[in-house]
Amino acid sequence: MKLWLVMLLCLFGDCSGEDFPSLSTANASIAVVLDRQFLGEEYQSILDDLKDYIKELLRVELKHGGVNVHYFSWTTISLKKGYLAVFSIASCKETWSLFTRTEEEELLLFALTEVDCPRLPTNSAITVTYTEPGQELAQILLDLRTQRAFNWKSVVILHDSTLARDMISRVVQALTCSIEVDDVTSVPVTVFKMKYEVNEYLRRKEVYKVLSKLPVKFIGENFIPIVTIDTMNTIVEIARELGMSHTEAQWLYIISNSIRNGNMSNLINDLYEGENIAYFFNVTDDDNDCKNDLLCYAEEMMSAFISALDTAIQEELDVAAQVSDEEWEAIRPTKNQRKDTLLGHMQQYLSTKSSCGNCSSWRTLAADTWGATYRERTVVDDQITKDNVTTALIEDVNLINVGVWRPIVGIIFEDVLFPHVEHGFRGKKLPIITYHNPPWTILQSNASGSIVSYSGLLFDIVNQLAKSKNFTVRIILAGNLKQNITNDTNDAAVDMTYTVSSQLIQNAIAKGQAAFAAAAFTILTNPRSGINYTIPVSTQPYSFIIARPRELSRALLFLLPFTTDTWLCLGFAVVLMGPTLYIVHRLSPYYDAMEIPREGGLSTIHNCLWYIYGALLQQGGMYLPRADSGRLVVGTWWIVVLVVVTTYSGNLVAFLTFPKLEIPVTTISELLESKTYTWSITKGSYLEMQLKNSDEPKYVDLLKRAEMTDASYVVEDGPLAGSDILNRVREHRHALIDWKLRLTYLMRAEAVKSDTCDFTLSSEDFMDEQVAMIVPARSPYLPIINKEINRMQKAGLITKWLSAYLPKRDRCWKTSTVEEVNNHTVNLSDMQGSFFVLFLGIISASTVLLMEWIYMRRNKRIEQIIIKPYIE
Ligand SMILES: *[C@@H]1O[C@H](CO)[C@@H](O)[C@H](O)[C@H]1NC(C)=O
Ligand SMILES: *[C@@H]1O[C@H](CO)[C@@H](O)[C@H](O)[C@H]1NC(C)=O
Ligand SMILES: *[C@@H]1O[C@H](CO)[C@@H](O)[C@H](O)[C@H]1NC(C)=O
Ligand SMILES: *[C@@H]1O[C@H](CO)[C@@H](O)[C@H](O)[C@H]1NC(C)=O
Ligand SMILES: *[C@@H]1O[C@H](CO)[C@@H](O)[C@H](O)[C@H]1NC(C)=O
Ligand SMILES: *[C@@H]1O[C@H](CO)[C@@H](O)[C@H](O)[C@H]1NC(C)=O
Numbered sequence: 001m002k003l004w005l006v007m008l009l010c011l012f013g014d015c016s017g018e019d020f021p022s023l024s025t026a027n028a029s030i031a032v033v034l035d036r037q038f039l040g041e042e043y044q045s046i047l048d049d050l051k052d053y054i055k056e057l058l059r060v061e062l063k064h065g066g067v068n069v070h071y072f073s074w075t076t077i078s079l080k081k082g083y084l085a086v087f088s089i090a091s092c093k094e095t096w097s098l099f100t101r102t103e104e105e106e107l108l109l110f111a112l113t114e115v116d117c118p119r120l121p122t123n124s125a126i127t128v129t130y131t132e133p134g135q136e137l138a139q140i141l142l143d144l145r146t147q148r149a150f151n152w153k154s155v156v157i158l159h160d161s162t163l164a165r166d167m168i169s170r171v172v173q174a175l176t177c178s179i180e181v182d183d184v185t186s187v188p189v190t191v192f193k194m195k196y197e198v199n200e201y202l203r204r205k206e207v208y209k210v211l212s213k214l215p216v217k218f219i220g221e222n223f224i225p226i227v228t229i230d231t232m233n234t235i236v237e238i239a240r241e242l243g244m245s246h247t248e249a250q251w252l253y254i255i256s257n258s259i260r261n262g263n264m265s266n267l268i269n270d271l272y273e274g275e276n277i278a279y280f281f282n283v284t285d286d287d288n289d290c291k292n293d294l295l296c297y298a299e300e301m302m303s304a305f306i307s308a309l310d311t312a313i314q315e316e317l318d319v320a321a322q323v324s325d326e327e328w329e330a331i332r333p334t335k336n337q338r339k340d341t342l343l344g345h346m347q348q349y350l351s352t353k354s355s356c357g358n359c360s361s362w363r364t365l366a367a368d369t370w371g372a373t374y375r376e377r378t379v380v381d382d383q384i385t386k387d388n389v390t391t392a393l394i395e396d397v398n399l400i401n402v403g404v405w406r407p408i409v410g411i412i413f414e415d416v417l418f419p420h421v422e423h424g425f426r427g428k429k430l431p432i433i434t435y436h437n438p439p440w441t442i443l444q445s446n447a448s449g450s451i452v453s454y455s456g457l458l459f460d461i462v463n464q465l466a467k468s469k470n471f472t473v474r475i476i477l478a479g480n481l482k483q484n485i486t487n488d489t490n491d492a493a494v495d496m497t498y499t500v501s502s503q504l505i506q507n508a509i510a511k512g513q514a515a516f517a518a519a520a521f522t523i524l525t526n527p528r529s530g531i532n533y534t535i536p537v538s539t540q541p542y543s544f545i546i547a548r549p550r551e552l553s554r555a556l557l558f559l560l561p562f563t564t565d566t567w568l569c570l571g572f573a574v575v576l577m578g579p580t581l582y583i584v585h586r587l588s589p590y591y592d593a594m595e596i597p598r599e600g601g602l603s604t605i606h607n608c609l610w611y612i613y614g615a616l617l618q619q620g621g622m623y624l625p626r627a628d629s630g631r632l633v634v635g636t637w638w639i640v641v642l643v644v645v646t647t648y649s650g651n652l653v654a655f656l657t658f659p660k661l662e663i664p665v666t667t668i669s670e671l672l673e674s675k676t677y678t679w680s681i682t683k684g685s686y687l688e689m690q691l692k693n694s695d696e697p698k699y700v701d702l703l704k705r706a707e708m709t710d711a712s713y714v715v716e717d718g719p720l721a722g723s724d725i726l727n728r729v730r731e732h733r734h735a736l737i738d739w740k741l742r743l744t745y746l747m748r749a750e751a752v753k754s755d756t757c758d759f760t761l762s763s764e765d766f767m768d769e770q771v772a773m774i775v776p777a778r779s780p781y782l783p784i785i786n787k788e789i790n791r792m793q794k795a796g797l798i799t800k801w802l803s804a805y806l807p808k809r810d811r812c813w814k815t816s817t818v819e820e821v822n823n824h825t826v827n828l829s830d831m832q833g834s835f836f837v838l839f840l841g842i843i844s845a846s847t848v849l850l851m852e853w854i855y856m857r858r859n860k861r862i863e864q865i866i867i868k869p870y871i872e
């Protein structure tokens with residue numbers, strides 16, 4: 001029932017439930033809460049002064065409308081009275097509890113409170129913490145935390161004896177206390193104290209003693225040294241010596257002794273590539289007479305409020321004057337909108353016009369270190385003018401203004417505290433050396449010879465790196481490096497170092513001429529000095545190719561269905577069955593009993609044999625036995641014949657359909673066992689080196705019997721089709737051992753060139769070779785690059801990218817599986833065997849015919865000789 005009523009009301013346009021009056025029609029009212037308990041003895045004087053001040057303020061500053069001010073001396077007031085805002089001076093705890101209630105009522109709260117109080121969220125309230133000068137350190141850290149200047153899991157505080165003991169506990173408290181704001185968690189703190197030494201030598205010793213013992217594994221690598229200037233510089237140096245100042249560590253130096261009208265860059269000593277260092281300097285200037293008491297802040301905040309209110313009223317009046325009343329009701333700001341407008345105005349006012357305690361002020365700076373030495377290098381025509389960059393010292397230090405802290409507004413940030421942690425290289429240009437080496441790096445040039453595009457696996461990785469670490473790339477081509485390399489062939493044998501380019505690149509990287517090389521290098525156990533490998537971007541196994549297994553000759557196809565012993569058995573069976581039939585036929589009393597003559601037919605062994613043979617070939621005989629015994633012999637023979645003949649013809653069809661291939665050699669062991677194969681390995685390759693170092697008999701044997709060749713089939717453009725060694729592989733029994741990847745490219749190139757699939761890849765991979773990029777040995781960015789590559793690998797990006805550059809599966813892909821000949825029509829080569837037999841038969845028939853003639857002729861002559869004397 002009630003719900004209906006509400007909805008009905010809504011229909012008439014007043015359902016926002018906002019019974020607050022418009023500023024243009026009614027006076028605003030504000031609650032001023034001065035907590036008597038918090039202010040103690042000062043309460044009365046502050047109340048009186050503030051009342052006077054506000055009265056004056058309203059008279060002078062508020063040009064439109066009016067304000068009803070209600071004063072309270074406790075914080076637990078009722079907020080349901082339609083206040084526009086609440087101003088409070090109370091303890092930290094009371095302020096926060098008041099804040100939760102003003103939030104419920106959507107009221108604006110601006111609070112003046114004690115030091116070491118976390119500021120209320122800046123998007124819904126204003127907090128001023130009142131500090132005695134010199135006591136602001138803990139508040140600063142608290143502000144850093146609430147404004148999320150850093151996102152640390154732990155922090156190490158290093159301080160010297162200039163910091164008072166109670167300040168230390170306040171600082172720790174500031175970092176660890178819990179704050180009722182989302183995602184501001186408390187940070188575990190470890191505190192280390194070092195003695196302050198005036199003497200430089202002793203100071204170094206002391207700092208070294210402390211820093212070298214820090215268990216950074218457990219306490220993290222985020223440091224806040226709260227020290228004097230000279231100790232700071234000592235710490236920076238020692239930390240660098242101990243390797244604690246690197247890309248993953250963050251150092252926030254807080255320098256508490258005041259630096260007046262300071263040029264801070266003079267105070268900062270050398271900086272090196274890859275460090276994350278930020279500074280907080282005390283730029284308090286207490287020469288000027290500064291107002292710094294509670295009343296000053298209170299008056300300033302009230303001024304800010306009245307100014308904001310005045311602007312807001314004016315704006316509302318202006319708008320209301322232009323529209324009708326009904327329209328105004330519809331468009332006038334909601335409670336929350338009005339609160340936000342007021343808040344914005346007040347913040348603006350305070351940050352620009354406030355002067356209370358503006359002597360106390362701190363400046364924060366960040367060092368722009370990442371990629372800074374590369375920035376300095378001038379480039380002429382792609383060539384580096386500065387040859388030798390052996391240190392990462394930044395000559396021209398660039399400091400970034402991060403922000404200013406003042407008690408009344410906290411920190412106003414212009415940039416982030418650790419720019420490199422947030423923004424990587426901040427869009428700097430990093431020089432990167434490369435050369436054409438597909439599929440790792442593919443450079444495409446246009447007609448006039450200038451490079452137009454860079455691709456390949458490594459450039460995919462570099463682009464991803466550039467995106468996540470915020471840098472751009474300046475390509476240096478290996479060919480443009482002006483260098484003096486010696487042709488070093490007896491140097492450690494290295495794959496991918498046939499090329500002069502890769503030697504050049506290694507030299508240039510060792511000299512630090514580029515941030516890193518986007519070129520593929522094999523990871524060697526004893527690398528050239530001056531370079532470091534990244535983690536492997538890819539692992540390449542070795543493999544070998546041989547000629548594709550050929551079909552066996554089909555001349556004797558008709559013999560293939562049976563093995564030799566089957567043929568022999570069959571022959572014996574025929575030979576034995578003849579006499580058996582003869583004997584059974586001969587001994588059977590059936591013919592005598594029935595008085596049937598045995599003449600002709602099966603009565604000779606010769607005829608029996610002929611009959612059995614004929615039956616085998618499914619030719620009938622003229623005479624068949626009539627006795628049951630003989631019939632049984634013949635009958636069982638027919639069964640044998642049926643089985644043999646059916647099997648034979650079935651098998652013959654199968655052999656016609658599936659041509660028989662040579663047995664391919666697919667593993668290293670088979671290669672070693674086969675007596676006919678030879679094989680070759682590229683001279684000076686990584687494989688040769690690995691095989692030399694191997695103890696496994698298989699590999700020792702493989703190397704011993706291998707032929708060493710130079711990789712004539714590899715040119716800088718990739719594998720070369722049609723070289724001598726490939727022809728040898730194709731035509732002779734020869735195996736070529738190399739990277740599987742390179743071999744697949746080679747096979748592809750050959751297939752395209754000759755349009756046949758002549759090669760097959762071994763099924764076994766062996767001896768992985770790892771491929772990585774290189775960075776200068778002292779490069780601070782190796783861990784970062786490694787981390788990013790690792791992430792790409794885990795996400796499967798690298799595999800995906802690489803597969804895009806591999807030869808696509810084509811018709812040559814099916815290597816050793818026997819292909820079915822779908823519609824094979826029997827041709828001469830299939831039938832040649834039977835014709836051959838026929839031919840053989842005719843030859844032997846003619847021979848026998850000849851012999852029969854000769855025999856006849858001789859018989860006749862003998863007859864004549866015998867007859868002659870008889871006649872005579
Ligand atoms: C609004 O304030 C003005 C000046 O403070 C006052 O003269 C006027 O009476 C007030 N109006 C109401 C409705 O309270
Ligand atoms: C900042 O410098 C001022 C002026 O020298 C000094 O009074 C104040 O104690 C310093 N602040 C801290 C936290 O040391
Ligand atoms: C600070 O000093 C450096 C060198 O001494 C100078 O180049 C720079 O301009 C100075 N900066 C300011 C703000 O005075
Ligand atoms: C402090 O405020 C006064 C008055 O606005 C101004 O003259 C002075 O320059 C300010 N001082 C600082 C250090 O900002
Ligand atoms: C490069 O710097 C090293 C160390 O400073 C030096 O020994 C070497 O002579 C320099 N080489 C060139 C070519 O300047
Ligand atoms: C890259 O650096 C620029 C310059 O500091 C910065 O403005 C930008 O936000 C950064 N981009 C990313 C993605 O961090």
Ligand SMILES: *[C@@H]1O[C@H](CO)[C@@H](O)[C@H](O)[C@H]1NC(C)=O
Nearest residue numbers: 387481482483484485486487
């Ligand atoms: C190359 O190096 C050799 C010795 O390492 C030196 O004698 C020769 O002058 C150099 N050539 C050039 C062009 O720098």
Ligand SMILES: *[C@@H]1O[C@H](CO)[C@@H](O)[C@H](O)[C@H]1NC(C)=O
Nearest residue numbers: 483484485486487488489500
């Ligand atoms: C290195 O060898 C290549 C090819 O064999 C040759 O062209 C080049 O002149 C040689 N360079 C030196 C410095 O001997």
Ligand SMILES: *[C@@H]1O[C@H](CO)[C@@H](O)[C@H](O)[C@H]1NC(C)=O
Nearest residue numbers: 528529530531532533777782
């Ligand atoms: C980088 O190379 C140097 C030798 O050149 C080696 O001592 C060092 O351990 C390598 N660093 C890494 C992280 O592999």
Ligand SMILES: *[C@@H]1O[C@H](CO)[C@@H](O)[C@H](O)[C@H]1NC(C)=O
Nearest residue numbers: 657819820821822823824825
């Ligand atoms: C089968 O025969 C058809 C047409 O006679 C021909 O196009 C096809 O290539 C043949 N298939 C094979 C595997 O030889």
